[in-house]
Amino acid sequence: MAFELPVLPYDKSALEPHISARTLEFHHGKHHQAYVTNLNNLVKDGPNAGKGLEELIRESAGKADMAGIFNNAAQIWNHTFFWHSMKPKGGGKPTGAIAAKIDSDLGGYDKFAEAFKQAALTQFGSGWAWLVLDAGKLKITKTGNADLPMVHGQTALLTIDVWEHAYYIDYQNRRPDFVAAYLEHLVNWDFANRNLA
Ligand code: MN3
Numbered sequence: 379m380a381f382e383l384p385v386l387p388y389d390k391s392a393l394e395p396h397i398s399a400r401t402l403e404f405h406h407g408k409h410h411q412a413y414v415t416n417l418n419n420l421v422k423d424g425p426n427a428g429k430g431l432e433e434l435i436r437e438s439a440g441k442a443d444m445a446g447i448f449n450n451a452a453q454i455w456n457h458t459f460f461w462h463s464m465k466p467k468g469g470g471k472p473t474g475a476i477a478a479k480i481d482s483d484l485g486g487y488d489k490f491a492e493a494f495k496q497a498a499l500t501q502f503g504s505g506w507a508w509l510v511l512d513a514g515k516l517k518i519t520k521t522g523n524a525d526l527p528m529v530h531g532q533t534a535l536l537t538i539d540v541w542e543h544a545y546y547i548d549y550q551n552r553r554p555d556f557v558a559a560y561l562e563h564l565v566n567w568d569f570a571n572r573n574l575a
Pocket of ligand 1: 541543
């Protein structure tokens, strides 16, 4: 069974004006698709054919001779998780269990937002910022390139892609504006609550 590009959970234009349909045409239709195509080519007819995505990620993590498999498998997972981390008319303050946990573990929404922005802006080069659950506590982290929480014993709750391809069409070099739009207009707190539960 070959891997397939997961469908977006909303229409390509649904996140406008914060993320354009054109960005999603490239980011989902070209970049995410390329990771799927690459992974299928890397595993076909070999000993890793037929393995699941998370199995491939865990087995290839930290192994130099499996870097291609890790990078493409993790990027498939990361992008699918990123699409679900956003929704039309999302953003703003959290609700439900995640809101209470942000208050108790991170000192409230304003401190969360500040730390999340900081992580997203200080990820040098390509990578991701995350809200994760680590040993029962919320944490904000950042990872480089394809690296992701599951190989560090953490559970991902939300992510933002800060590779330039995520924002360059809409924001050019202005990563801070993209991160602000994500927090104010796009974050899907329902998804974070489902991941927490
Ligand atoms: Mn990307």
